[in-house]
Amino acid sequence: MDRSRISVNDLAKSCAHSADAAEWEEFLRRTGPLVSVVAWRVCRLWNCGSSPAVADDIVQEVFLKLCEQDRRILREFEPRGEDSFLGLLRVVCASVANDYFRRIYSAKRGGKVITTQLDEDGGLGQAPGASQDGKQTGQMQRSVLLSQLDGMMRAKPETVAERDRVLFWLYYLQGFTAEEIAGLAGGKLTAKGVESALRRTALWLRAEIGHSRREGPLLTVGQ
Secondary structure (H helix, E strand, C coil): CCHHHCCHHHHHHHHCCCCCHHHHHHHHHHHHHHHHHHHHHHHHHCCCCCCHHHHHHHHHHHHHHHHHHHHHHHHHCCCCCCCHHHHHHHHHHHHHHHHHHHHHHHCCCCCCEECEEECCCCCEEECCCCCCCCHHHHHHHHHHHHHHHHHHHHCCCCCCCHHHHHHHHHHHCCCCCHHHHHHHCCCCCCHHHHHHHHHHHHHHHHHHHHHHHHHCCCEECCC
16 A cells, blocks of 8 residues: 555544554654644744754654544544644644643743733733843743733633634734634634634733732743
């Protein structure tokens, strides 16, 4: 059998139940480049684009994720179009990569306080009065902020579902458009549905940030 002629959808479904080394080698050959590209893109957005070791760690974590729970992601995958598995893989990789950086920055405690807000369009912006100590400091502050925003969403799964959290980061962190995200969802969401979910999440975050400001310092950033 010429495995190079098998669609990536069929290859993923086959690997869900197979331990054949040749099949898995072909699976890694076909999917590895995409995982690497997404991992590098997230690294750049978290200001870690110059670290090949970090990107490699993320790539390894993505494939470990695919093998978790007896390859549950592969077993539950249902093709919804040509090469639609690659769309699912983008989402999985983005989620794993963001979780990776969240673990790194959530370990930081103490240090200077910065206040940051979502702008009126729901975008990520730095509020007046935030530190202007230089580009590197600003980049670190933004990275820690992203981690803390992610923590706020994870702390309220009954308000911000896991799907909406992933949509939020695909849009604000990876730079996908609503139309592109809808395409990754394999027909489960329209572009308007994605926009609605993004706006709902952004409005909730703005309200939470406003509440935090009334209670005390918004975000604490470690040195």
